[in-house]
Each structure stands twice: as C-alpha cells, then as structure tokens.
Amino acid sequence: MTGSEVSGDTREAIVRATYRALCANGYADTTISAIAAEFEKSKSLLYYHYDGKDDLLEEFLRFVLDQLESELAATDATDAEAQLWNVIDQLLPPEPDAEAMRLRRALVEARANAPHSATYHDRFEESDEVIVDRLAAAVDRGVETGAFRAVDPEPTAEFVCSTAYGAIERAVTLEDQRPIHEARTGLERYVDGCLRAEE
Amino acid sequence: MTGSEVSGDTREAIVRATYRALCANGYADTTISAIAAEFEKSKSLLYYHYDGKDDLLEEFLRFVLDQLESELAATDATDAEAQLWNVIDQLLPPEPDAEAMRLRRALVEARANAPHSATYHDRFEESDEVIVDRLAAAVDRGVETGAFRAVDPEPTAEFVCSTAYGAIERAVTLEDQRPIHEARTGLERYVDGCLRAEE
Numbered sequence: 001m002t003g004s005e006v007s008g009d010t011r012e013a014i015v016r017a018t019y020r021a022l023c024a025n026g027y028a029d030t031t032i033s034a035i036a037a038e039f040e041k042s043k044s045l046l047y048y049h050y051d052g053k054d055d056l057l058e059e060f061l062r063f064v065l066d067q068l069e070s071e072l073a074a075t076d077a078t079d080a081e082a083q084l085w086n087v088i089d090q091l092l093p094p095e096p097d098a099e100a101m102r103l104r105r106a107l108v109e110a111r112a113n114a115p116h117s118a119t120y121h122d123r124f125e126e127s128d129e130v131i132v133d134r135l136a137a138a139v140d141r142g143v144e145t146g147a148f149r150a151v152d153p154e155p156t157a158e159f160v161c162s163t164a165y166g167a168i169e170r171a172v173t174l175e176d177q178r179p180i181h182e183a184r185t186g187l188e189r190y191v192d193g194c195l196r197a198e199e
Numbered sequence: 200m201t202g203s204e205v206s207g208d209t210r211e212a213i214v215r216a217t218y219r220a221l222c223a224n225g226y227a228d229t230t231i232s233a234i235a236a237e238f239e240k241s242k243s244l245l246y247y248h249y250d251g252k253d254d255l256l257e258e259f260l261r262f263v264l265d266q267l268e269s270e271l272a273a274t275d276a277t278d279a280e281a282q283l284w285n286v287i288d289q290l291l292p293p294e295p296d297a298e299a300m301r302l303r304r305a306l307v308e309a310r311a312n313a314p315h316s317a318t319y320h321d322r323f324e325e326s327d328e329v330i331v332d333r334l335a336a337a338v339d340r341g342v343e344t345g346a347f348r349a350v351d352p353e354p355t356a357e358f359v360c361s362t363a364y365g366a367i368e369r370a371v372t373l374e375d376q377r378p379i380h381e382a383r384t385g386l387e388r389y390v391d392g393c394l395r396a397e398e
Contacts, residue, residue, distance in 0.1 A: 166365025
C-alpha cells in the first residue's frame, strides 16, 4: 500500500502533519503516531494508506521536492546573476526563521539516512539534480549573454550546491546561523571574482 | 563512569574497535555489542568503562579530532597556498578510498544527531573550530606575505570549510565521489580568482 491512492486533499493534510511532526520532534523522534497526533482528519486514513514512518517521510520528501521545483520555476529574474541568486536564496535564505531552520534540520537528518534507504537516496539524488540543473541554467545564461566568463556551467553549479549544503549542514547541526551568512558572503565574492565577466 | 580512567593502550583498542564497527555498520547500526565484537581485549573492560554507545562514540570523536589536529599541525608547507591545500586535502582527499568514505559517512551520520546530544554538539563545534582556525591561519599567512589579496581570513576560512563539508555530505549520502572532485575544482578556481594576489 502506498500514498499514491490518496486524494489530493488528504495527501496535503498528511504532508502538513508530517511537516509539523518533523519540525516539533526532529527526524529521529518522528514516529507514525507523532504524525497521527498532528493529523486533522481521521487517523485511520493515515494508518490505512501508509505503511509506516518511511512511507510518510517519502511522501513528504516528494512534496518538498515538488514545491522546490515549482518555486524555482516560478522565480522570475531579469538577468543571469539575479537568476543564480534566486536559487541560492531558496537554499540559503538570508534571514532564515526558526521554522526554516527546523525544516532544514529534519532534511539533514533524513539525508544522513539515505545510505540505508534506496527511496531516500533516490529522492535526495533527484533534489540535488533539480538544484544543480537550475544553478547550471543560470550560469549557462550568464555565459551565453556575456555577463559571466566562459566557465563550465555544470561543475560551477555543483560547487555552489556543495557550498550551500555544507553551510546548511553546519548551521543546523550546531544551531548557529553564522555558516549561512559566511557562505552567502563567500558566494558573493566567488560570483565577483570567478564568474562575472571582467570589465 | 567514563573512558577517562582507561589506559592509553586500552583506549586505543576501543577506538579502533569503534572505528571498525562504524565502517562496517554505519552510525545507526553501531551498537555497543557491535563494537564489542570488534574489540580484541576482554569485552568486560569495554562494558565496565563505558556507559553505552554514545559514550564510546564520544571517545571515538575525541580521538578523530585529536588525530585531525596532530595531522594538521604536522603538515609542513612552503607557502600559504600549499598550507591551505594541506588542510583541504585532509578534508577532501583527491582520491578517497572506500574506508575514507565509510569513515566520513559515519561522521556525517553522527553529526546529524548533534542537535540531540550536547556532547556531539560540543565535539563537532570543536572540530569545526580547529578546521576553520587552520584554514584561517593559511589565509592569514598568504595575506601577510602578499601571496593573497587583503581578504578577511576568518570568513574566507568559513566559506572553504562549508564547501568541503557540503561536498562530503553529498558524496557520502549519495555514495558518489563526484561532489568531492567538483568541489576541489571549484576551490582551485576560487583560490585563483578570489585569493591569489593579482600579478
């Protein structure tokens, strides 16, 4: 049994309950009953449609990924550099609030379990691909328009993606936002010194 | 009861057993009995001196950190740029073998639990400080000798540290070494474009 037979409304309510349970409890302590406690509809719906915690978290990861994709697709940028920063801002918000930090912490915890779960592995691989593709598209646009130097878009995007992930991992595990701010400053310098076309 | 009363030899044997158990089983499945199974001396020594898995893993983290510090202190570099790469090479080996990857995976998994453990939090905070200090010392030397531009060493070191951590996290969770290679290439470009003094 998987969540695929669930109606859109119910799926969204389940995803929201999972999200609240993750924010409140962290990944390790989010049990199916913790999710049920946050679920506003009949608990039996949840137990009927999902096999357990991993099944619910997979649904949640798919939802987060879909949302990330549509947010990235919706961002409108006048130029390549703004387009690049739109993606960076999604990953590393300049002023992340407590909820944004809790969500990222739950994702870092879930991701640490990816080597033990083929499903998590595939979801995170997919989300890395989406992020790297969007970053590479911005870099490619800059190279095409002459705003950026003739760099290779894909490795550049991989580098920016790793920097953002490392800053998030360090920030959420040590509960200290400084790595996020420092990574943004470092990325500004990188765009300045390594990407923007010389005058 | 803590490991502090244990003799040096026994402590080293315990750390090695913990290391082998972590490499073989990953963080989540490393139980005290998995560590005992790898321990060559009397199991009772281990159960007598350590309270449980967390206590043993703390000992292991302390050992890894001490080793990292002495390896970083022992590296001898002719100039600031070589000194910087000595630290980067420790974090992101150019050709990590399977064991180096398994160790990093266990550390990523342990670190994801830092928000739930004051001890882990303190150990990882300390290791980040050691790494950032060593990176900052290399940058500072480059600024002093005129090899590097007049950048601020600390934020530059934070940026490099986050890039390395993100590459490790992505590589170990997806079991794919490409982020490590891409991060090294990106860091070479960063040193080139943002750090090295203009001719």
